[in-house]
Structures are given as C-alpha cells and as structure tokens.
Amino acid sequence: MFVRNCWYVAGWSHEVADGLFSRTILGEAICLYRDSQGAIVALADRCAHRGAPLSKGRKEGDALRCMYHGVKFDKDGACVDVPGQDKCPPNLCVSSFPVIERDNWIWIWMGDKEKADPARIPDAWSLGRPDWVYRPGYYHYDAPHMLICDNLLDFSHIGYVHPTTLGGTENISAGRPKVSRGDDLVRVERWLVNDVPAPFHNRIARFSGLVDRWHFYDFHVPGVLIMHSGVQATGTGAPEGRIQDALEFRSCQAVTPETESTSHYFYAVPRNFALDDASITEKIFEDIVTAFEEDRVMIEAQARNLPSSGWSTAPIQADTALSHFRWLMRKRLDLEGRPDTAHTATLSRMHDPAGRPGQPVGR
Known part of the structure; x- marks a missing residue:
C-alpha cells in the first residue's frame, strides 16, 4: 500500500x-x-x-x-x-x-x-524563477520508491558511487551530517571542509586549491528533495555564512511510485550563475545524468538482490536520516489506516541505528 x-x-x-x-x-x-x-x-x-x-x-x-x-x-x-x-x-x-x-x-x-x-506542496521555487536556470530531467526506475529515497537521504555514498562526477573524495562519508526531523520532513545539513572540489565542479569552474562544500536539504514526505548546495574556496568564510564567489545550486528532486516495484524520478539542478551560458547548462545536465545513471544502476541492482522476506538490513550511523524518514512514512500509513504490505515491506527492513525514532524538530 x-x-x-x-x-x-x-x-x-x-x-x-x-x-x-x-x-x-x-x-x-x-x-x-x-x-x-x-x-x-x-x-x-x-x-x-x-x-x-x-x-x-x-x-x-x-x-x-x-x-x-x-x-x-x-x-x-x-x-x-x-x-x-x-x-x-x-x-x-x-x-x-x-x-x-x-x-x-x-x-x-x-x-x-x-x-x-x-x-502542503513542498516549495520548489527555484524551478519557476528566471534567475535560476536548469534543464529538466526524468528517469524511470525498476526499483521501489523507498530505495531511491534511501539513496537521497544518505550522501555518504557519493564518494563511492560517484568518484568521477559528484564525489572526488571518499572523505564525505567520514563526516557526520546534522539531521533533524519535522512533522513531514527530514532536514539534513552536511559540510565537507578543506577538501578537493568534485570533478563536476571543476568542469564548470576551475578551482586552484581546496574548497568547502555543503549540502543543506529538506526531504519531504512522500519523497521530495529541496536542496541548497554549493562550493567555495576554503578560507573565504562559507562555514561562517559568508557565501561569496561560490557555485550555488538549488536542486529539486522528486520520487513518485509507479507501482510497488517501479518508480518515476524527476530532477533538476538550477543554478544562479552564468545564466546566459547554454554550454554550462549542458555540462551540468550531462554530469548529473552520468551521476544519476550511476545511482540507478546501483539501486536497481540492489532491488533485484533484496529477498522478498526473511532478511533485514544491519543499520549504521549513516542511516540516521533515512531511518527518520521511514518512521515518518510508517506514521503516515498508520494515520491512513493502511497495512504494512508489499510496498511498505521495505520500511520494516530498516530501523533507527539508535533503536528509537528520533526527536522531532520544528521547521
């Protein structure tokens, strides 16, 4: 259900x-x-x-x-x-x-x-603003909606799944993001400070040294990501809130179940720089397509590999955000009086690493 x-x-x-x-x-x-x-x-x-x-x-x-x-x-x-x-x-x-x-x-x-x-519609404002440009994208997935949500809620995979696109370093998996939960969303704040830029960043703006990278996003029920991300030269004040000469993006991604085992994935990565340069729009889109294809290959392989019953995951600390989200989804199913059947079976395979649903937080 x-x-x-x-x-x-x-x-x-x-x-x-x-x-x-x-x-x-x-x-x-x-x-x-x-x-x-x-x-x-x-x-x-x-x-x-x-x-x-x-x-x-x-x-x-x-x-x-x-x-x-x-x-x-x-x-x-x-x-x-x-x-x-x-x-x-x-x-x-x-x-x-x-x-x-x-x-x-x-x-x-x-x-x-x-x-x-x-x-109650999540505010994907950057998709409708002329001062943020992007090329829209769509993927069809042969995988359940929740496995794709898991991927978007845990960016520790970026260094391993996307080494030549969004990653560039495995250090991103070592940092612990700040995770909080609201009534209908999970909020994630992740920094990677004093490290290398992603290959994706260097293809659109060459950095001469180390950088600070950030991913701040709200992940809304039932599977909508609204993210502010960016990269800026180390030592120029980004972690202290001084955003200057940065590459900034306002990514919007949505996962919609097609069936119990297949999904629709809508995405865009709007930017607010080089607005009239169509070549940068294409470079960003090409790199994002490459990265999201890397995700799709892994997630569809995972979906084929998961047994239908009798097995559950062994959670780690990086699963905190997705565990919060699964708790929210279970709560919504309970409120609607719907049983935990085929689609929601994946919900029961993952629990909070600390054995509790976490503390709620206001928006």
Missing part, C-alpha cells in the same frame, strides 16, 4: 501539452490533459463503460470522449453523453484527482480530496 494523502509529482509541465498524457502513479493509470483554459485535469485512465484507456480518446472542449464506444466525461469525471441514449447512468463515471501546476511541476493528490491542501 502507498501513502495517499500527500502531494506527488505527476510530471513536468512540458510533458502535458495539447494532447492526452498517461502516467501510472501508485499503481493507477492517470490521464492528464489541459482544459480550454490551459489548466491541468487528472482523470483515471479507464473508461467506466468497458475499461478502455481514456488517453486513447479525444478532447472535446473541457471534456474527454472515449474513442471505443463514444462515452463522454467532463473534467470532474461525470458522464455527460452516451451515444444512442438520452440519459447518462449515474454510476457511469470515472475518478478525478486534485491536481495543481506550480513551478513547472504538476502535483497530484491521490487520497482523500477533502484533505488536499495546496499549502
């Missing part, structure tokens, strides 16, 4: 243009399209008549007609026309889902509509 009462990223704005777009989310096929005013509509991608995909249908104004037998539904999922009969049966309807387009991401709420509060 999945946590349903939260906002998931359903896609990038550019993915839903003038036509019909289908994507499976939490095991349910969803048809996304734009109404006559350009607003996003989300309906179950299954005609209530015979189960044909509505994404193979036709837009008619704000409505959608199934092109198997011609049944037509409005944007709320109600049937408004059945060819050959005067009345529409009241049970001939399809599910609709709250959906909001914000900062170039399309957010969907798969749970109780009455609880769909837009204020």
Whole structure:
C-alpha cells in the first residue's frame, strides 16, 4: 500500500501539452490533459463503460470522449453523453484527482480530496524563477520508491558511487551530517571542509586549491528533495555564512511510485550563475545524468538482490536520516489506516541505528 494523502509529482509541465498524457502513479493509470483554459485535469485512465484507456480518446472542449464506444466525461469525471441514449447512468463515471501546476511541476493528490491542501506542496521555487536556470530531467526506475529515497537521504555514498562526477573524495562519508526531523520532513545539513572540489565542479569552474562544500536539504514526505548546495574556496568564510564567489545550486528532486516495484524520478539542478551560458547548462545536465545513471544502476541492482522476506538490513550511523524518514512514512500509513504490505515491506527492513525514532524538530 502507498501513502495517499500527500502531494506527488505527476510530471513536468512540458510533458502535458495539447494532447492526452498517461502516467501510472501508485499503481493507477492517470490521464492528464489541459482544459480550454490551459489548466491541468487528472482523470483515471479507464473508461467506466468497458475499461478502455481514456488517453486513447479525444478532447472535446473541457471534456474527454472515449474513442471505443463514444462515452463522454467532463473534467470532474461525470458522464455527460452516451451515444444512442438520452440519459447518462449515474454510476457511469470515472475518478478525478486534485491536481495543481506550480513551478513547472504538476502535483497530484491521490487520497482523500477533502484533505488536499495546496499549502502542503513542498516549495520548489527555484524551478519557476528566471534567475535560476536548469534543464529538466526524468528517469524511470525498476526499483521501489523507498530505495531511491534511501539513496537521497544518505550522501555518504557519493564518494563511492560517484568518484568521477559528484564525489572526488571518499572523505564525505567520514563526516557526520546534522539531521533533524519535522512533522513531514527530514532536514539534513552536511559540510565537507578543506577538501578537493568534485570533478563536476571543476568542469564548470576551475578551482586552484581546496574548497568547502555543503549540502543543506529538506526531504519531504512522500519523497521530495529541496536542496541548497554549493562550493567555495576554503578560507573565504562559507562555514561562517559568508557565501561569496561560490557555485550555488538549488536542486529539486522528486520520487513518485509507479507501482510497488517501479518508480518515476524527476530532477533538476538550477543554478544562479552564468545564466546566459547554454554550454554550462549542458555540462551540468550531462554530469548529473552520468551521476544519476550511476545511482540507478546501483539501486536497481540492489532491488533485484533484496529477498522478498526473511532478511533485514544491519543499520549504521549513516542511516540516521533515512531511518527518520521511514518512521515518518510508517506514521503516515498508520494515520491512513493502511497495512504494512508489499510496498511498505521495505520500511520494516530498516530501523533507527539508535533503536528509537528520533526527536522531532520544528521547521
């Protein structure tokens, strides 16, 4: 089962243009399209008549007609026309889902509509600002959503999985980040001081000596990372809060379950320097794609290697952030009254290294 009462990223704005777009989310096929005013509509991608995909249908104004037998539904999922009969049966309807387009991401709420509060959408502001530029990315994963979240919550892997891209040193695994937990997020603050720049950094701005690197991020339920990261020459005051002549990034990444065993991964790494230099945009994107492919290969291999039952991990100190997050996810499942079954089985394989869920912290 999945946590349903939260906002998931359903896609990038550019993915839903003038036509019909289908994507499976939490095991349910969803048809996304734009109404006559350009607003996003989300309906179950299954005609209530015979189960044909509505994404193979036709837009008619704000409505959608199934092109198997011609049944037509409005944007709320109600049937408004059945060819050959005067009345529409009241049970001939399809599910609709709250959906909001914000900062170039399309957010969907798969749970109780009455609880769909837009204020609970994580603030991915850098995706919608002209003074932060990026190229958007997407990966499909043959791995459960939680394994990808684990990877994003523990950057100690960077020196080992990404030696020629985001790493450059294994020293990052030796430092202990500051980890705290809020109601719906885990906050991580990690410094790497007086060390080498990542190969990724040197490909876009050559550093002559050692640097200070930082990763500060909030990881929101159900799997959304909003991060401020950067690199600056050592001795110029970054750890004391004096950010100057730095390379700064505001990364946004979101993991959305497709099924119990597959996932969608949306990502971007906006920057606020060299805004008009398209070559830097491409260099950053190419390096990020290389690094995230390294992650994907490892995580998919891990997913294939994990037995379905009878085995659990042996946690270490580096697992603190992901253990906090799994605790939050279990809590949300409990609140929704959902059992710990196939999708959530991975939650029970990891526990807090100290044997406790940790202390909550306000935002």
